[in-house]
Amino acid sequence: MTPASPLELVCHPAAPDACVRRIGVTVTREADGGLGLRYRLEGALDGLRIPAGGLPLERLWAHTCFELFVMAEGGEAYREFNFSPGGQWMRFDFSAYRVRVDSPAMPAPQLDWRRSGDALTLALTLPASALPAGALRLGITAVVEHVDGSHHYWALGHPPGKPDFHHREGFVLALPAPTP
Known part of the structure; x- marks a missing residue:
């Protein structure tokens, strides 16, 4: 898959989402190797639990939350980013499928959350230092929690079976190395 504007996440077929109409994402690879992403969730926001912080x-x-999984093209190690509407973020490093390793310090990403009408948007920038160098494979995902406590899983691509954002088949977006 190559980048398009915007990319559309799809809901996992095991749990259709009656509250969310669509989740679109645009991805920009900066010349310095950084990434810009803009997520836009549209739907009945009153039917969702949208954290205000403190999680x-x-x-x-x-x-x-909106999520991003990043690995170097051809690699096994990957990084998971979670971005909460409450303004919090977290990252996890893995040496292989679900094998978590210590995460070195990195600068905080720039996050700009907005809620307007039936849309929740996040614009974010990750510096090149937060990403592997060279060509990348991305898994772009979202977890949507409803007010009834149910969860719905959105991604660019879902591997067979239950939702699993860590599965290599979910890293469907290929980004070439930046060109100076």
Whole structure:
């Protein structure tokens, strides 16, 4: 898959989402190797639990949040980013499928959350230092929590079976190395 503007996430077929009409994402690869992303969720926001902050950082993914999974093309190691509407963010590093390793310090990404009418948007910038160098594979995802406590899983691509954002088949967006 190559970048398009905007890309459309799809809901996992095991749990259709009656509240969300669509989630679109635009991706920009900066010349310095950084990434710009803009997520836009549209739907009946009153039917969703949208965190205002104060969540445990280790569990942002258990609530409504936008996520990004990044690996170097051809690699096994990857990084997971979680971005909560409450303004919190977290990242996890993995040496292979679900094998978590310590994460070195990195600068905070720039996050700009907005809620307007039936839309929730996040514009963010990740510096090149937060990403592997060279060509990348991305898994772009979202967890949507409804007021009834149910969860719905959105991604550019879902591997077969239950929702699993860590599965290599979910890293469907290929981005070439930046050109100076």
